[in-house]
Amino acid sequence: MELKRRDFLQATGVWLAGVSSSEFILQLANSPGLATTTPPRRRALLIGINHHGPGEVLPPLQGCLTDVELQKQLLRYRLAWGAGDIQVLTNQEATGAAIETGIQDFLLSGASTGDLLFLHFSGYGRQVSDRGATLIPYDAQADGSSDISLRWLSQLPLPPGVTFWCCFDAGFQTHPGLVERSRPSIGTAPPPPAPSPSMIWLQPTIAREIQLQGTQAGAFTQSITKQLWSHASTSSLSGYWAAQDLERQTGELIHLHWQAEAGARIPGTLNLTGGLTLSVPGADAAIITSAQDSQTAQIWLGGMASPLLTQAGWQSYFQPVMPEFSPTTAAFWVQNPVGLTATAPIADLSGLRRGTLLQERLRLLPHHLTLTIGLAETLDKVTRIDAVSGLDGLTDWVSATTEGTGDYRVIAQSEAEHCLYGLAWPGGTVLPQTLGNPGEAIKGAIRRLGTMFPVLLANKWLGLTLNGETSGLGVTVAWQKLLPQPELLLRVQTERALGAAPETAIGNFSAQAWERGVTFQVGEQFCYRLTNYSPAPVYALWLAWDSAAGLLVLPTLMDSPQLTWQLTLAPQLTTTLPVRELHYTSPCVNSYLLLSRTPFTQALDYLAHLPTSGDPPRLVPPKEALVLVQAILQDLHQNNPESPLKPATTSAYTLDLQAWATFCFTFRVV
Structure with missing residues (x-):
């Protein structure tokens, strides 16, 4: 009997795991076990969904399209994948049927020994009864019937020697009080089975979004792509840096489960041996395009540390990555960074071209720095007015008060008949030591919190x-x-x-x-x-x-x-x-x-x-x-x-x- 595509896709199981980021970048750059005369076929399907259709009302997300861009620029410029190797589905393009077609026809069709496949999804996830973990497509339904079940990924019949990477910046369990990319479960989901040996998974336990300057991104995607940009070919790298980066940004201990290939290796890292090396050292940025006026070039900042990407006012001088360019190649000034992009005058880029990888040489930090404090949505109107009034008197340390996220947010935590005012990371995790006493007025709370701002600013x-x-x-x-x-x-x-x-x-x-x-x-x-x-x-x-x-x-x-x-x-x-x-x-x-x-x-x-x-x-x-x-x-x-x-x-x-x-x-x- 012939199986329909959806029946086939949902007939198998799922395992959510990750792997060391050094192994990730090396396998994405090189397919192991191939003769040098036969380049591997590489295919990537990148999916990001901020907004959903009318079937199920879901709160909009902000950073999923940024995640797709982060992965695409990594593949194109850091790993030198061709534009034809990458397919992108965003928002209304990412229906359940389109995602299934992309996986079957673009990724799996014609796969053979030595091929390298990469799937990325940013959006909502959840657990659905009898189907396990699922990805919520654009055409979501309240009963989960249109969700993409991940069960099939663990047991897909891949040809020998094909490596299939799956990266999911989506949550499959909800955590009360946290802002995350997950929806409540529908029924009781079965436990995940073991994955296929040919598959390697990357996924955090909590999928959160972070505020960059001018945009938002998935904390996990931004962190892991940054590690892969800056990773050098001369050493090993662990997933610790991504986990640490996520904890610094969100205040939450986020686990990065990993699944390494068979072989005697230190857990979570890779000793670089044989032909698994990169052609160039790590990079912080790349020249990706020229502006319409031909006077400036756009610089992609995918390898820069996340604290910089969240802050306005910094600038850098960059030099091209050796060995393609000599150490005497002049550094040039990159200006006006906004989130993940910046500009540089074309006149300063003599001899450089689109795709040139760059390393930071000088970092310019502004003499004056302040905190941005957000207000939790749960604060009532009067409390918000009083909070803003109090923060306006702390201009030495606070430059702006936002309705959304900032460096920290003023929150009210309910306790019995009272609420305790304090600070939380943007994702919702409370800093316990900032909570006040029952009955404290918001203006008094702001004065108390103001004594902590110099220390928080020093940490920033x-x-x-x-x-x-x-x-x-x-x-x-x-x-x-x-x-x-x-x-x-x-x-x-x-x-x-x-x-x-x-x-x-x-x-x-x-x-x-x-x-x-x-x-x-x-x-x-x-x-x-x-x-x-x-x-x-x-x-x-x-x-x-x-x-x-x-x-x-x-x-x-x-x-x-x-x-x-x-x-x-x-x-x-x-x-x-x-x-x-x-x-x-x-x-x-x-x-x-x-x-x-x-x-x-x-x-x-x-x-x-x-x-x-x-x-x-x-x-x-x-x-x-x-x-x-x-x-x-x-x-x-x-x-x-x-x-x-x-x-x-x-x-x-x-x-x-x-x-x-x-x-x-x-x-x-x-």
């Missing part, structure tokens, strides 16, 4: 300096958990430094770190081990933003009777920073290691006023948090006097990526 500043993956400073960092038993959580290095990093034993990596970030128990300990493989000394500071405490300064040496805040690390040497023991719970800690080619002179002038005896760490008074961070920025400002690059503006902190590195290790304590 530090986030704008993140460049651990893209720095040219030659350092490695090993993060080790000490109790209850030693465990190497993560080892990272600056991938663009001149010269090779020293060979170091990998050790036992934590599967937890690769899959979903790091959680410590109260009483556990960890430390960092730093190696300087550059030809000059490196200077280090250790700070942390603790959502339960504030801005902390931690010592880099404790050998003397007094604490030492700045570490001087000589060339080719390795040292271990003092052990940190965790004494209390905290929902989110950003632990920053800042390294520079020159000393942190102005920061040390401030730190000299902190007591150096007694147990660390030191809590920086809230009103002084910005003073310290701005001193650090001034120290990093043009800290490479030998650089031939001279920015066109003096009204910004100018940070040379060859002369500084900022790593952030995000964790929680329970």
Whole structure:
């Protein structure tokens, strides 16, 4: 009996899992096991649905079309896929029938050994009785009858040697109080079966949208594509960075389940061997088109860190990626970044063409930075008016109040007959330490929250300096958990430094770190081990933003009777920073290691006023948090006097990526 297409597609099962991002980019760029004379057939189907048809009333989403663009630009410019290799379905194009046709006719039809298939979906998901996890198409129905069941993907009969990647920025379970891409379940869904060995899945446990400057995007898609842009061919990469990025943006511990290919490998990472290498190092951006007036070119910023993409006012100088261009190729000024795009004068791009990959060389951060505070939709009209009035008096730290999302949102959490005012991340996760007492008026709550804004702003500043993956400073960092038993959580290095990093034993990596970030128990300990493989000394500071405490300064040496805040690390040497023991719970800690080619002179002038005896760490008074961070920025400002690059503006902190590195290790304590 002949099966109809829908019957066939829905006759099999589903497994939602992910894989390390290094394996992802390498397999997307190269198909393993092929003769060099036979290029693989590559096909990608990209689906994004912000708005749905009249069948089922669903709240509109904002970032799904941005996700499609993120994936398309990654495939086209970072991985050099052809335009004909990619099919796009958005909004009304993405009906259930069209999605099924695209999967069968565009992806699967004619697939043979060595082919590489890629499916991306951004939109709503849910669980449906007897069908498991489903994707909600444009022509959604309230009973789920038009949904695309994912069951078939786990057992599709693929030819030997075909690799099928599936990336879903959709949620299949709802989480109360969170803004996410999932709808309530319909009935009781069956458990997911195991997937086909030829399939590799990427999917977060919670699918959230984030606000970029001028647009929105799926937090997962933006984070994972950023990792794939900046990944270099000379090292391995784990999913930890994506999980950490998601936690910093949403305040939520988001798991990235993964499924690696068979073979003895450290969970969640890939040791690059054989022919699985990229033709060029990592990139931050690419030239994608010329403007109609032929005076400017459009630059795609897919490899830039997400804190920058959410902020207005920053600018950068870029250079083309070597080896296609020599190190002396002039850097050019990229201006007017809005979300994921920026412009550059055509006159500055002599010899460069569409598709040229770019690396950031100088980062220009504005001297003045503020927070954007949103108001939760649940606040009534009078409360909102009073909240706006109170925020208007805090212009030193708050520049705008929005009706939607911002850096944080003022929320009201119900408790018995009262409501507690506090702050939440844009996705809805509450910062518990910001909640006030029952009966507090909104104006009093705003005054109380205002005392916390300098610390939150200091954390925002530090986030704008993140460049651990893209720095040219030659350092490695090993993060080790000490109790209850030693465990190497993560080892990272600056991938663009001149010269090779020293060979170091990998050790036992934590599967937890690769899959979903790091959680410590109260009483556990960890430390960092730093190696300087550059030809000059490196200077280090250790700070942390603790959502339960504030801005902390931690010592880099404790050998003397007094604490030492700045570490001087000589060339080719390795040292271990003092052990940190965790004494209390905290929902989110950003632990920053800042390294520079020159000393942190102005920061040390401030730190000299902190007591150096007694147990660390030191809590920086809230009103002084910005003073310290701005001193650090001034120290990093043009800290490479030998650089031939001279920015066109003096009204910004100018940070040379060859002369500084900022790593952030995000964790929680329970």
